[in-house]
Every structure is written in structure tokens, then in C-alpha cells.
Amino acid sequence: MLHAKRFSVLLAGLFVLVAAIAWQSAMAEDVVHAVSGIVKSVDKTSKTMVVKTADGTEHTIKWTDKTTVEGAKATGKGVADASTATYDGAKEGTKVTVKYTEKGGEKTAVAIKEASKATAKAVTQ
Numbered sequence: 001m002l003h004a005k006r007f008s009v010l011l012a013g014l015f016v017l018v019a020a021i022a023w024q025s026a027m028a029e030d031v032v033h034a035v036s037g038i039v040k041s042v043d044k045t046s047k048t049m050v051v052k053t054a055d056g057t058e059h060t061i062k063w064t065d066k067t068t069v070e071g072a073k074a075t076g077k078g079v080a081d082a083s084t085a086t087y088d089g090a091k092e093g094t095k096v097t098v099k100y101t102e103k104g105g106e107k108t109a110v111a112i113k114e115a116s117k118a119t120a121k122a123v124t125q
Helices: 002-028 117-124
Strands: 033-043 048-052 058-062 068-070 095-103 106-114
Touching: 033 058, 048 095, 058 095
Parallel strands: 058 106, 068 106
Antiparallel strands: 033 048, 033 095, 048 058, 095 106
């Protein structure tokens, strides 16, 4: 009888441990989303941009020093490594694809890919 009780307690404890580990790993993984569109506005002070998609939805996305940038001038550089001449936030009218994570309703860019000027001009016309 005592052996069965110990086994039940051990089994319950093991279950709680496995559940806690699974919950932590689920919370640790950030789901990455992607959005493509035209930069409608840029606020360099708060490091945010508004990206308007083809269906008219607007997404306010923040960038950080860890955000990687791809484009003609800043290929593969992080924002911290790129000079202000190559990346100081996307410019209004630029076509971008932004990969981002979202926590508490705030979208933070993981990577920004800027289309060439010719592509962006063709898309906006």
C-alpha cells in the first residue's frame, strides 16, 4: 500500500515537472511573422515605422539594434553595424518585407528586407 502511494506521488511530481518544462519551452519560442508592404511613415526617435500592406492594413513595427537589414546598401548588416548613411530606418515609400515577433501587442522587427528603388517605384505606381 505504501509503495503504491509513493509511486502515485512520484508519478504526479514527474507529471508536474514535465508540464513545467513544456510550458517554459513553449513560452521561450517567439513566433516570427512576416509582412510586406510600403513604408507609410517613419519615426526615427521611437525607432518605429508604419508598413501599409496591399489590403490596406497598417502595421506599426519597432526596430532595434539587433534587427538585421537586407537591401542594396546594408546587406546582412545589423542596424548597430550599419552606418546612418546605409540604414536610419526605412524611408517613406520604400517597399519592405519585415519579419517580426509580437509580445504584448508590440511588434519588433527581427529582419527588414528593402526592395530596390525600381521595384518600390513600380509597386507604388
